[in-house]
Amino acid sequence: MHDPTEPDPDPADATTLRLAPAMQLLEQSGRVLPDRHQVSRVAWMQALIDGLCELSSRDPLTGLANRREFELALASEIDRVARAGEPALMLMIDIDHFKKVNDTYGHPAGDLVLKGVAQALHDCIRPMDTVARFGGEEFAMILPNCPPSFGLTVAERVRTKVQNLSVAVTPGQHVHVTVSLGGAFAPQWVRSSAPLWIERADQQLYRAKAEGRNRACLEQPTVSLVSAEEKGMLFGTSQFQDLE
Amino acid sequence: MISTDLTPDSVPKSAPDSTLTPKPAARRARIMALTSGKGGVGKTFLSANLAAALARRGERVLVLDADLGLANLDVVLNLHPKITLHDVFTGKVQLEDAILPAPGGFSVLLAGSGLVEYSRLTAEVRDQLLRIIDTLAPRYDHILLDTGAGISDVVLFAVSLADDVLVLVTPEPTSMTDAYATIKVLATQQQRRAIRLVVNQVGRPGEGRAIRGQLQLVVDKFVTPMLPAGSKPPVLELLGEVPLDPAVREAVQRRRLVLELLPGCAAAKGVEAIATKLSP
DSSP, X not given: OOOTTSOOOOTTXXXXXXXXXXXXXXXXXXXXXXXXXXXXXXHHHHHHHHHHHHHHTBOTTTOSBOHHHHHHHHHHHHHHHHHHOOOEEEEEEEETTHHHHHHHHOHHHHHHHHHHHHHHHXXXXXXXXXXXXXXXXXXXXXXXXXXXXXHHHHHHHHHXXXXXXXXXXXXXXXXXXXXXXXXXXXXXXXXXXXXXXXXXXXXXXXXXXXXXXXOEEEOOOOOOSSOHHHHHHHTTSSTTTTOO | OOXXXXXXXXXXXXXXXXXXXXXXXXXXXXXXXXXXXXXXXXXXXXXHHHHHHHHHTTOOEEEEEEOTTOOOHHHHHTOOOSSOHHHXXXXXXXXXXXXXXXXXXXXXXXXOGGGGGGOSOXXXXXXXHHHHHHHHGGGOSEEEXXXXXXXXXXHHHHHHTOSEEEXXXXXXXXXXXXXXXXXXXXXXXXXXXXXXXXXXXXXXXXXXXXXXXXXXXXXXXXXXXXXOTTOOOOEEEEEEEEEOOHHHHHHHHTTOXXXXXXXXXXXXXXXXXXHXXXXX
16 A cells, blocks of 8 residues: 555656556557657656557457457547447457367367457458457457448458458468348438447348358448439539449 | 536626617527538638627627537637536536636637546436526527537537537538538438538638539539428528638647737638638
C-alpha cells in the first residue's frame, strides 16, 4: 500500500512508479519500448501508455482488434453514418464446424486455425476497415464507405480467401476451414445503435448457417426512397440517374 | 449557468392581444420542426439564428434540440451545459433546470450526448418528449424543434409533434434528393399537406424560388398520385432563402450567432426575412 505520508509519485518520473507489472505485460506481448536513457521520461512514459492501450485493444491470440476496440470503432462509425450518410457494412463471420477442428486435432490446432483465419481476414481489408475477434470463433468487420452494390463482392472475397486457406497444424498436416458470413448495412442518415446493427448482421449470419454454411448472406438494403425517374425530373436531366 | 427563472430573456410582450399581432386565444407556442434529410446543410445554424431573430422581434422562443444523441446546438452557441434533457429523462433534475438562456435572447433545451442511447424511439422517450412539449408550450410563442439528420423514427416523431414543418435544403443535388425524400415521407406517412421550405446557401437571388418550383413539380408528379384519392395535394411554401455567405462560416468557427457577430451580412438578412414572415 502507498504510504499516505509520502508524496504521490510524480507521474513523469518513471523511477518512482510501480511499473513492473506493466513492463512484464508488454514484454510478454513482444512490444519493444524505447531505451529509457535515449528518450525523455515523458516520451518513454507515453510509449509505455501507448503500449498498454494497444495491448488492451487487441485480442491476444489473433492480434486482431478485440471486442472493446470493435465497440469503439462501431460507435464512431454509427456517428459517421448518421451525420455524413456514408453507407457502411458490418460483416459477422463465423468459422464453420469449428468444434470439429478442436475435437479432431486438439485445441492447439484450433488456436492455429483461429490465427490463420484472422490473418486471412486481415489480408482482405482496407486500412480504414476494422476487423475484430468478436468472441470464440466469431469475427466481425466494419467497412466504412462501402456502397451497397459492393457488399456481396466484399463478403465473397472474404469467404473465398478463407476457403483457400490451408493451416499447417502439425508438420505435414493441413486443415481447411470455411466461414459463413452475415452482413447488414447501416441505414444511411439514420442513427442506428450498436446492438441493433449487430443483431441485423447476426440474423444474416444465422441465415447463412441455415442455408448450408460456407456462404455469405446480406440484408437487402432498403430501396432508395427516390427513384432515378424522380431524380431525373428533380434535376431536369438524367445525369444523376447513375448516382445511386 | 442554469436559469432557474422560467421567463425567457426575450423582450416581454407588450400587448399579447394587440390587434397588430393577433395571437390565438389559447396562448400556446407554435411548434415548428426543422428537418433536412441530409445532414450538414445548416439546420442547427438556422435554428439558432432564426430563434435569435424571432427573439429580437419580441417573441419568446425555445429551441429544443430534438437531434437526440447529436447535440450540436451547444457547439454552435458555445454553451457548456451541465444539465441536459438526459438528466430530465432520468429524473435527476427538474425540467426547469435544464432550460438554458442562449446568447440571442432565447431559451434552449439541449439533449446532451447521454441521449445517444435514446436514438431508437422507445415508448418512454416518446412519452417524455410529449410531456415536455406540453409543459413548455404555454410559456413560449415559438418552439423550434431542431431534429436530427435523416428520416429516422425519432425525427418523424419530433415532426409529428409540430404544428409546422420546415424542410431545409441547399442547392446541392444530394441535399435536394434527401429533402425530396423527406417531403415524400412527410406527405405520405404523416399526411402533411403544407411544408415550409428554406433554401440555404443559395448562390444567387431567386435560386430558392427555382428550387421550390422544381421540388413542387416532382411532388405533383410523383407524390400526389400516391396519396388517397381526393387528398389535397402537398404544397411547398418558400419561407425564404439564405445566401451562401462567408460570414456564416466565420460565425460558426467563432461559435457565435451570425446575427450578433456580423449583423447586416447577407445571411443575417436572409434569416431576418424568414423571422419577419413567422412574426409579422
